Each structure stands twice: as C-alpha cells, then as structure tokens.
Amino acid sequence: MTAAWPDHFLWGAATAGHQVDGNDSTSEISFLEQVRPTVFPEPAGTACNSWEQWQDDLDLVASMGLNAYRFSTEWARIEPEEGQIDSSALDHYERMVDGCLERGLAPAITLSHFAIPHWFAKQAAWLSPQAPDLFAAHCRRVIGRIGDRVTLAVTLNEPDLPRLLSTGGMPRQAFEAQRACIDAASQEAGVARYRSGSIVIPEEVTELETGYIRAHRAAVQAVRSVRSDLPVGLSLAVTDESYVSERGKELAQARRKACYERWLPAIQGDDFIGVQNYEREILGDDGPLVPSTSGPNPRPINESGKALYPQSLASAVVYIHKLTGLPIVVTEHGVCTSDDSVRSRFIREALPPLADLVRDGLPIHGYFHWSLLDNFEWVSAYNRHFGLSSVDRASGTFARTLKPSAGTYRDFVRTCVL
Template identity: 25%
Template sequence: MKKITINDRSPLLTSDFVFGVATSSFQIEGDSDGRATCIWDTFCRQTGTIKDNSNGDHACEHVKYWQQDVELIASLGVDAYRLSIAWGRVINEDESINQQGLQFYRKLVQALASRGIKTHVTLYHWDLPQYLEDRGGWLNRETAYRFAEYAEAVAQALGNSVASYATINEPFCSAYLGYEAGIHAPGPQPGNRRKNGRQAAHHILLAHGLALPKLRQHAPQAQHGIVLNFSPCHAASAAEQDKRAAKQAHAYHNLWYLQPLLQGSYPDLLQQLQPEERPEIIDGDMAVIARPIDFLGVNYYTRTTFKGTENGWFKDIPPSGDGLTTMGWEVYPQGLTEILTELTKTYANLPPIYITENGAAYPDPVIDGNIHDPQRIDYFQQHLTAVEQSMQQGVDIRGYFIWSLMDNFEWAEGYTQRFGIVHVDFKTQQRRLKDSAKAWQQLLLERKHKMIATEPC
C-alpha cells in the first residue's frame, strides 16, 4: 500500500495545523422525514436532473449511524471534523425551531469533543428549505434575513462548543450552478439567467454578512468565516481573445465572491454586463457583506480552461487525455499553489486560510473486502505538497480537510461518484476503510509521534 508522507521539517507537522475530514448534511444524513423538505428533495424528483435517478432520502443514513461514524472519524486520528447543518432540520416549515433536530447536532458535537475532535460547522451547504424557495429562494432578498435568524438559532444552541462557523459553502455553486446554469437545485428559473445568478449571489453574500454579528454574539470564542471554491482560470491558447476570456472567467467565477468580502465591491466585470443582467444592490449592502471574517475556507479540486467567444465572453473547455478523475477533472495540484499565492499578493487583508475541501473521485471497486485507491493517495500526496509550497511562499494556511470522509450522494451525479476515503455500501450501509484512509491513519499517527518527540521536556 502506498503511503502519504510529510517532510520532518514541514510546517504541516506543527501542533496548531489542523488535519480533518469533511462531509455535508444532505449528502450523508438521510432521515428525510426528520426535516423540512429542501430544494434538493424537489430537484431529485424532477425527470433527468440526477444522473442515476437517485435522491438523498437515505444517503449514508448518518442520522441513524452517527455514533458509529464518530468512532470511525476518531479512528482516523484527525484533529477536526467539518460538517454542515441541515437548515430544514433546525427550522420547521412553520418557521418554529425543531428542538429534536438541534439536539441531534448537540449530541454529535459533544461526542466529537469527548474524543478530542474539534467541530467546524458550515451553516449552508446548498439545502435551502423548499418553503423558502417557494417564496423566491435566493432571488428573494428576504431569504438573507431568514438565514441570519437560522444562524442565530444554531449559534445559540451550539455556541463555543464549535471551533468555527462558516456561513456559506461555495456560493458560486448555489448561485451559478443553481440559479444561472440550472444544473443544480433549484434548476432553471424564469427570467434572465445571468441576472438570476448575479442576484442570487448577492443575496447569498448578504446573508453571510447579516449572520456574522449573530454568530459572534452567541459564539464569541469561535472563529467565523465563509467557504469559497477556487479554480485557476487558464487560457486555451496564447491568443489575446483566450487570455482575455481567462481573466473574465477568473473575475466571474472566483473574484465575484471574494472581492465583495474583502473590498466591499464587485469586480469591474460588473460594468460589462447589460443593465438588465446586473444585481439589485441596496445602499449599505456592500458594507454588510464586507464585515471582517476570521478565516477563509478554500475548496480546491482542479483548474479550468477557457476560450473567448464571438460575443466577447468566455467558454470553458473540458479537459481531455489520461489521468482524469471519474468526474472528468484534471489532477492539477500546482493550481492550488498558483491560486493561493495570487490571492495573497492581490489582497493585503486576506484572512488565514483553511483548505476546507480537497479530494478526488475514482471507481474504487471492492476486491476481497479491500478497496485499493492508489490514485487517490497520489492525489493527496501531491496536494499536500502544494499546500506546503504555498506556506513556504507566504500563504497563511491553518488546516487541511479531506473531501470526503465517506462516499455519499454526489448532487447531480447521484451515487455514481465516490469521493470518500471510506467506502459505503449504500444497500447495507457497511463502511470500509479504503487504502487512502489507512494511509491517512498512518500519516497522522506518525505526525503525532513526531510532535511528541519534539515537545520540550
């Protein structure tokens, strides 16, 4: 079996660098009867939306097997577990608080703490309650205020028992893939698609800003931030049209979500949009969005390549060739160093960073009870090296979370993609450690021994 190794002098070996695993609520929890219906429940019932016509009703049945899963997490030797809270498990359709749902998360956090594992909470990982979507969802400004109320309910319940609260996971995916492209929930919306995407993005960022004071009030000792996904945008050729397209894509897909947080403004690309495509922004909104954050979560998987179009916009070019993951993504670890160093140079007020998701999907067949995934081990090794190189070049990185703890419901891909370091048989719910999980166990055990050996007497 391949190993994951870290240099003895690596900054990743310090005691304050956090190694963790990550999941999200809709992808693993199951127990759909225990929460309000969300937009992904509705989306899954529509014809042709999910690759294998599946849904998240059962997923990994984590609500049922959570105690077993906590033991599984502890066995890996990680410092932390990043989870998301299901909005509909906390707030009922009549907008009352679901105390039973909150109690589930209380018990989960307590169980993790009893094993020395810190909890990093994400409040929104794409599962908007359907009753809010029926009122316009993220196209409706009021949803941002409902999110702040939901965030306060969670912070009142969990408080400082949580190490960090991330308000939103990947607003790009909710706004662009959901409301603009329509390939994620809630799917295509009436009206101008680009306007829908930009308006949803604005309201999601506003929700983040509105929630921050509530979180700080009820969990003053925790860290508070947001999680964004980044992909370096490369030109398909040396042609000026393609280089311009790559810059536009970087502004539209990356900076559109980061620049408002750090500078209180959208990229200049906003002015290239037609007036009817621009979001409605009320005076004071940008100041709310730009409230200081303690950390930035960065999700990274691959790079993207673009070429210019005849109308002066950009079009992505899917990768080809050998070595792609089963998602069709190129393995490009140097892109992580590229994007992090670029952002560090661009924004003097960039907060400390946690790599909150990094991982790859592969076939992972079970052979004689074992799951050999050497490609995934290589993927992690290469990206840990990229993290180390980023830190050596001045990027302030505080932790690294594997995506994902276990195989799960992979959104529009259904159960066709396996990102987990733990294999899940979705018929029996049996969990099996893949070789990558065993490699992490070994690495983290060696790390612990090295840290003990270097501690002063």
C-alpha cells in the first residue's frame, strides 16, 4: 500500500518523553545522570510533569490552532525490564493518542527519541547484534496498540547527530567528558560496555551508525508488518552548510557526505525523511566562520552563542529533498532563547520561505516546532529555552503559560494558504 498522508498540511509542535514527562527511572539517561563523573549538570527530575499533565499539553497545542502533535513513546517506560511489558504505559500512550484525536490533532510518534532502556544500554545498546530485533519488537508492540490511529511514525531521532557533532559541532574535551561518563556507567552497572545513543565515545561513531541503520531497517519492516500504509521514516539533524570560498565549499561537501549521504542506503523505500534544522554554518578556508553579532546590524544569537539564520530551514529542506528524493516532514525547528521576541521574529522569517516551497510543489507534508515547552535539554539541563510555553517548575505547579511567540506561530498558521 502507499503511505496514507493526510489531505492537509500538518502544523504542529513537538516534545520528547525524557525531556518533559518527569520521574523517568528506567532509562539509560536517568542512570547516566546519576553516575560520577556525569555530563549532565542536573537530573531531569520531574521535568515538565507531562506524564501527569499531558492533557494540559494537548490543550496548549489545540489553543494555538495547530492540527498535529509529535511525542515519543518511551521504550524504557513500556519495557522497563527486558521481556517485562508495562501495560499501563501502553494505556497511557493510547489515552494520549485518543486525546489528540478528540482535539483535532494528528498524533505523530517517535519510537526512540534518544532515551533507551537501562537494560538495553547494559547490553551495549545499538552496538549489540541483538539491537535490531529488540527494537523491532518494541515498534511492533507500540504500533499494534496505537498504530491504527497515528498519522506518522519516526523510528529514530537524529541518529546522525554523533557524526555531526564529531565533525566540528563539539569540542574534543566535551567528547572526553562523555567517555568518562560512559566509563563510569559501565563500572557502576558492572558490564563491559554500557552504551547510549546520545552520549558517545568518538571512535565508536561508525559502529553506532551501523547499529542505528540496522535497527532502522528492522523498525520500518516491523511498523509495516502491522500497518502497511502508515508513513514511516527517520529524522536527521541537518545543519545548513554554507561557504564563502572554494576551500569552504570542499569542507561543506565533505561534511555533508559524512553526515547525510551516509544515510542514503538506510532510507531507501521510506515514506519520508524528517528534517531537524536549527542553524547554518558558514565555512571558509580554515573552517567555520564566526558571524558578526555586533556593529550597526548585529545578527541575533541563540543561548548557545550561535548566530541565527532563519533562511537555513528552507535551505536544509531543499538540500535533503534533492539528496534523498523523499517527501519531507520538518520534525523539529526552533531557537533556544530567553528573549521571546527573538523567537517570534525567527518564526516570522523562517516559515514564509518554507510555505513558498510547498506552494512550488516540493513534497513537504508538515512542520513541527521545537518545542512546545521549556524542557530538559540534555547536557544543557534547564539552561536552554526552546518552548512556545514556559513551565513553572519552581512552584511545583508546572503551570504552562504560552509566550507571545506562540501567538506569532498561531497567526501565521491561521493566515497561511497552502
């Protein structure tokens, strides 16, 4: 069967389980947060309490006039111990799917958004020969329960990110800190190789990618074995590589070959490719250039100190479609900033070029803004603010308050004609 795409464009917001749910005790991230040394400044803890307040989240999405919501079905919650299935977790995700549909929201699920079961990490995770079969079983389990009501399925979230970071996006000392964390986890867990999909040892990146590719192919087959017409694919982290010299062009092409072209064999036959874009990198003779953020026309920066280029989204989408030939879903796009006026401007400048591409006939099926909430941002903990809504964690109420940028996004969606 052919993929059953909706007859309308998906305008949505996105979250991920460990980053918003709270009280995750059975994933490898939770374990890594506690070992010493660790790369995490603090544990996720209660996060945004979305496991309890998921209806509030869905109400936020609906109140913005959106028609889709992307969230993850956490493997560690569903199978906290190998072979032991927590049916209450599946019940929870079923309620979420039904809650989406009651509000006119298309449910888009991610089957693995970085966090994995602790027991799987003890078996070397994606590096294990058994990983494809174990992950496929999880996928069949989830799709068997809710696959008849979801709109699309992302198998893996940004499996190219370790390679992308290792080619210039992360300093060497940061990778060494990850090595120390993983070594400490292996010792604490009493195993030879405790491994994670997001906290990575540099020399294992190729082995990890191979494991991810095998797991993705098994997952696609598993999803289709249950629901053959459900659109399924994976998402890639895509930096918009640009250049200002011939040498810069060579560097950009080399990075694209290493980070994106590597995935071409893995995605053959998929129904879409997810694009997750946040930044543009401009390359010169000696590598990345540092754009001017001062002077008469300073370029705004995000909380990571990177200059913002709203046009990077459309450029990344065009490149990935040309590379893969697949339909596109923008599964993540946003900006980390505590200045919400920067986010509003970013949305106003980034979305019109994307809409133009849709009108020009490029097969783009949806856009999901990252993120719905100010959440736990991995090794940055709560020091990065991507949310269209703030969350009052300090008072313990976890009250959500939409920011003006949510209105900017709502107004664009309301007036956009595709």
